[in-house]
Amino acid sequence: MSDDPTQVREFFGMRAAGWDARFPGDGPAYAAAVADLGLRPGDAVLDAGCGTGRALPPLREAVGPTGTVIGADLTPEMLEEAVRAGRDKAAALILADVARLPLPDGALDAVFGAGLISHLAEPAGDLRELARVVRPGGHLALFHPIGRAALAARHGRRITDDDLRAEPNLRPMLAGSGWELLRYVDEDDRYLALAVRRRTQ
Template sequence: MTDAHRNVQEFFAARAADWDRRFPDDGPAFAAAADSLALRPGDAVLDAGCGTGRALPALRAAVGPRGTVLGADLTPAMLAEAVRAGRGSEGTLLLADVARLPLGTGVLDAVFASGLISHLSRPGPDLAELARVVRPGGRLALFHPIGRAALAARHGRPVTDGDLRAEPNLRPLLARSGWRLDVYTDEDDGFLALAVRAP
């Protein structure tokens, strides 16, 4: 495990038990972002960096009982909280690094990723790994329940031009990684970048 991975694990392990209590009102935003993937019954979807699994119920509702829902996270404590919250029954939880997914090529219809991009140690290759497991034409939703400016204000820092989620940075990063950015929304009440897997 790299130092970057260890740092991410330590950061989230220390916060796992209180995570859902800190953000109790995010449910509707997660559901709306999951809906943006336009999933169909029977589809296969991954929540990459699923944390406590807040998106899993909405993803399960979209793909139905015959669909496949996977939740992958690097932090055992976050997956334990997902189980404790009753979300483990919504899909299969995997202790896995999104940079090296234990999945075949092109097996998924979509990937949902909340707050993930700022925690990727190698954003280009890591997004390419997400592209690898998605069929051509499949979708990626990069989501955060608040926008870039609101998130920066919450952390007491300014928004910077170097932010990977800024559209001028994100669009070429996704393109180099096998994705085409289709929808970009960055408002105080949410961030959503919706991309399609290139052929």
């Protein structure tokens, strides 16, 4: 699939209505990945490319009633499904591209991104934008409920060396965008890259 924002919007727009029904058992994997972010009560967190908002309830639970949870997506139909599912009660939803976030510098303690990196038009620049809105020492979790090999098999493909999610590719891209990779997990039932916002760009 293309990573052009217009095509990404069209792709997900057409699939929004049945999205959650396609992946009914993903909830525990999302909750486990949110736990790995190490959020504390009162923290501010962004779900970048939140889709139907499956991560929003565990994010709200992690930061508590005094925290801030924002869900951003560039597909209106996905945000409509999040509202239909009642997940807007857990977060403020905004229609926005992660390449241009309407947030001030250092406003967040963390960013959560499920299935995000494959759909970024300019991965290095977009990761830099995510770094801009996170305070130094804050965290980024790039997550998918299944690993790279399982995901490729689902789509009838094989993993290639140029996959951005592969550790040898992801680590230097994160480093060049203001992040340091702390932990990398790529197993059949889980993909997680956890990074910290460096104190100097």
